[in-house]
Amino acid sequence: MTQEEGETPPIKDYHEPPPAAFMDPKELTKWSFYRAVIAEFIATLLFLYVTVLTVIGYKSGVDKGSDSCGGVGVLGIAWAFGSMIFVLVYCTAGISGGHINPAVTFGLFLARKVSLSRAISYIVAQCLGAICGVGIVKGFNPTYYNNYGGGANQLADGYNKGVGLGAEIIGTFVLVYTVFSATDPKRNARDSYVPVLAPLPIGFAVFVVHLATIPITGTGINPARSLGAAVIYNKEKAWDDQWIFWVGPLIGAAIAAFYHQFILRAGAARAIESFRSTTHI
Template sequence: IISSASQPSQELSEAPPAMEGKEEDVRLGANRYSERQPIGTAAQGGGADEKDYKEPPPAPLFEAEELTSWSFYRAGIAEFLATFLFLYISVLTVMGVVGNPSGSKCGTVGIQGIAWSFGGMIFVLVYCTAGISGGHINPAVTFGLFLARKLSLTRAVFYMVMQCLGAICGAGVVKGFQTTLYQGNGGGANSVAPGYTKGDGLGAEIVGTFVLVYTVFSATDAKRSARDSHVPVSTYVHTVHRWPAAATVFGFVND
């Protein structure tokens, strides 16, 4: 294996078809830095002029000019409508499942339908409102972005107020349509399952909220657009062309 891998064949020296058009990105990205710097983090080193991404400046704590801007109130309305629709669809779906009198699995959308209603609504609403308000739809997301100085205190408070109002209105509409079903099932609110304590439930909520906010931060990170952040492309090319033996052993290419 070592003798054959030490003599790179034509397949090793040539990039696969999927790599066509990527050589320029690699040359300007990973190959522009010394090998001693880790791939994927080299974009953070050097002077500010060497970075191929732009980190937005911290948002001011209080920005009075926002209060006179129509885009500020339009963003709040978008958060209100998004949270309203999210609570309306998701709570109504839960009511339809837990309130099924027959108990038949085919009579409702089931547990998977509830999961799809939550996930599908978040996907649609974030896509629709991301360009208007950022698509927070959750006070936890707004508060986390505020702590990271991604938005001002003025906008954060306004967002959270509109989100809570939207959630109240969404649940209120469901209660108005299905009063008996809503009251009989406690509004579809979560409860701690038997065998678990309230502390267990609190811990699960903390972990789940952390994953949500962490995903939002990762998706909105300015470094994701940097050439040097494309680790799989850089790693493949560097491995094949500079360390063919390692590429063969680890399965990047066939011997």
Template sequence: MEGKEEDVKLGANKFSERQPIGTSAQSDSKDYKEPPPAPFFEPGELSSWSFYRAGIAEFIATFLFLYISVLTVMGVVKSPTKCGTVGIQGIAWAFGGMIFALVYCTAGISVSFSANPLCFPFYLFKFAEYVYMVLVKTGGHINPAVTWGLLLARKLSVTRALFYMVMQCLGAICGAGVVKGFMGKNQFNTLGGGANVVAHGYTKGDGLGAEIIGTFVLVYTVFSATDAKRSARDSHVPILAPLPIGFAVFLVHLATIPITGTGINPARSLGAAIIYNKKHAWDDHWVFWVGPFIGATLAALYHVIVIRAIPFKSRS
């Protein structure tokens, strides 16, 4: 046995590891540099076409998001038997799948890919880095809570954040309006209009807590999936950032649809509430603004202070 132990010891030490297991997260990548914080106010943005192009992208993306998601909800509610519909799981997939697709599409706003097909693998491996750049600078939020979280983390200016939120809300209103136009006013109102309300059997406090935690999961995933340090450290891995974001939306919907119908997106809740416009929807509406903004705030603080410890790094 002693001989075998010696062999094992020799074999373990003969060849050193290029990267010890478990230390990747603690080591700084050579090609990584902390992005500088965005200015509080950037007047030059107002004269830039990319600024308005990103706002238009937010409008269109949120419009399509509401159209598909609310129409899916309407189809499930309309059917007399849930076995004949996609059910709660299908609703969750509609929300999560659309976020995945729209973030993926919006990520191409300001990225110029090489025409040389030999460069494709390089761009595939660097896709996470591109998505990070686009998400924090040119759109792809599709959610005022996500925009708020990134604003707190100094990833975009107040001007851009406010513009995004306005365009997101307008897009959501138009998306829900198109669904109502397709279904007709009477049928749309009878089926609830896809509006978020706290379900019977739950208190407003329950709904608020569900929205806070659900939005925390979403925004924390956004920060993690678009972290520039992770993109640099794991550049050899083709990470597709929209996938974990969409999957987080899907999972949160599975958990909270029975409680609040799942908001975690103030624009989505506002668009449906305005088009539906019934008293009981407005009674609970504050939950779907306060909850997501608290959840996004906690996620931003957790990522910046605990996970990345950026304030402590700046002091050293």
């Protein structure tokens, strides 16, 4: 069907949102910015509080020789991490975007979804929230906390650092790729139910990655989670392996951002097409 002369062109169901400014000084003057930073701090605090308590509770039960079916088990730990992410992303998505993870923030920054000032503020808030959350857990019972590993991420015996790094890269790729896909504004424009369900696949991604990598690294995929536990536990092994839980997630997030933006969303093809058109002017 051709458009008749003088007719109004049809309204598109989707408009690509403009990229976030690299630096946006104006947002530093807005309460909504600081409210979002506070939301990230509290969400990460709650995330570490619940999940580290779950890990310590499981280990203490195993140490006391309780029935293996009586505790949460590794499956329960994975559920605790995944379901807390689901709950917290649902609660904070409309305020801060529900990152709760420096790797997610870094990936979204690379994709020009958030400014540098917001990304740095979020990462600082997430790390401080994680430290406070684990600190509360230790405050409840320091003896239990220290005796059962403090929820700290460490490379398991029998695995070399290359395997641990690879596990963190792939695990974080799965998570950040899911974040991009679940929050894609193009999908939201066409499927009105997606915003309501977006936290669900993100939480499931965290759940399945934990099932796969708990035996290898205890599952980091979140530098704030690993840093918070390492700071409060403060043992040599946790610090020796700490770089794995930063380098791996940041690399995984960068790969996910590139894959989603330039391959799936054809960013590379549009850039090449734009270059070709300008060279023929």
